[in-house]
Amino acid sequence: MTHSPLTRRDFFRRTGVGVAALAVPALVAGCTAVDNGTTTADPKTGKGGLLDRVKSAGKIKVGFANESPYGFRDKHGNLTGEAPELARAILKNLGDIKLEPVLVDSFGALIPGLNAGQYDIIAAGMFVTPERCGQIAFSNPDYAGANAFMVKKGNPKGITTFETVASSGSKIAVLEGAAEQQYARKAGVETGRVQVFQKADDAIRGLTDGRIDAVALTAVTLRWALKENPDYAAELEVTEGFIPQIDGKEQLGAGGYGFRKGDTDLLAAFNAELKKLQDSDGVLPVVKPFGFGETEVSKAAELTAEQLCAAS
Template identity: 25%
Template structure:
């Protein structure tokens, strides 16, 4: 009876510990294919950065709770404590580092330009001088385009889908965005009516990382330790390779 009582007590303690497992609230956006998007079959967030956040949460013995919002709302949500971490296709820029802390970089890439599918032109950035171009609000690309000061207008959009629509309709000459995201969307949806500009030289390259609040250095340390372990084991490469990255 004593052994049985001890076994029951151990099981109850395990259940209690599991029930008290801490949530890790992760901010994601649904417009960042293949980094973060919604699986149409399950209607759940998915993508490389979603899988990465889930793997980190598991390593930290936490339960991932994904909070979907617009890209431009991610940092404000982190600053106000609505989420614990951002795991999206977000560059760790100097400007963003002023308000949030970033993890070890997990991926790097540059921007790309896209035009109407029937546009036979060969363009570099300066070739769009005097034109109306578009970028997603809150992105480094939008800031870089505006800083150039050579365009008739830099229109800001909430989503890449909206930019592609206006390019396809001829409302703007070109759109700019994350190369792997744009390339993936065009490859998956050939009827979008837009194409990548071949030979385009990016304005620069950036490093993608997870972001945490400056008030939570403990979490940052744990996230970095988890990333280091996944790099060593090859799991990090597997996660990104699954989405063609």
């Protein structure tokens, strides 16, 4: 099976890398090897790189954009979310390294801020794309983008894929500009049975009042919406995640952590610990509270950053 990578932001619009300036200190404290904060290890000894420095300091600065459920501050002001919590598990195994959060003002400002040395890792669920790979290095992916449907309890129409939407004659909701509209069309869903909404909340209300049979979005988005709106839980559920196909190609995108290109020692160590967690089924328990499921985790474990960076 071949893969066709997504480049959406927040799974459906996670594109575009901005160049906005950040109102945070110009350099990360303690990272003085070069102006942008990169600390290259000695090629003979492997010592003196960023990994050694953060181990010695016991802390590392991470950039995030305050977007739930990927990386955000909770009601107590603490950094949490899928990416920071998994990073905590990995960095704990690398030497009990604590996270120091650096909030940026927009998602597009994350890469410029990293390269400027304002933090050492991007922990924001960023999709790995060839364009971004030209600017920074990525860890291997920790999650992949799966789709799902929000339906009435018991899934009375038996909706599991876009093909079952077409065969059952169901009506579905999609968000304007989202990839799900294309998936539905390619699967044979009649145009009149696809209703476009501006906001996820409006689409969900269309489901509860019976105007549509399902809301088609990413599995993570739908699970998080259900968790954050417990009033819906009595009458709605989210189907199992799946990867849509167009012309035999899986529409698969995946997210990882961003590093400066020179920080190869930290990146290699980070990837090694991520692999250990993936092999021991240790990722899902960490990310499940944020709406991530088995499909997202298992598909990511099959991919590498090298594959995603080279995708056409």
